[in-house]
Amino acid sequence: MEKTALNRLKPGMRGQIDALTAQGLLRRRLMDLGLMPGATVEMLQAAPFGDPTAYRVRGAVIALRAADAARITVILPA
Template identity: 40%
Template sequence: MNKTTLNKIPLNCEAYIDSIECENGIKNRINDMGITEGEKIIPIIKSPFGDPRAYLSKGTVIALRESDCAKITVHPTQSYT
């Protein structure tokens, strides 16, 4: 599968995290929430205005900003259009 950024993955499509390219402080905070390289992540809820979105990872729902998700590289487990 092709790599893309987390903010481009449609709702309910699984992806695996390849890299997190945020500033160290933000990257550490994201890692502390359980979002780490190699983990499966699924976008599950989009807020009414589109930002933030909620993601499911390791059985936990986490809200992330669009700007942070644009810096997280993932590869989806299935193709989507």
């Protein structure tokens, strides 16, 4: 079971969220958007300058900055 930070996913890669290390408002905001342990995330694409990145989560597309995505750990499928 390999774990990595969400911002390290390459386009098309999927993972299951393991934990959020973000705290406070950001943590809540992420959870509101469906980014919480157990959810499956797919990396879609990065913006033209490489940051932020668009992810598919629970049927919606959410853009996150790398610094924020780094605070989400995902489990990669075996």
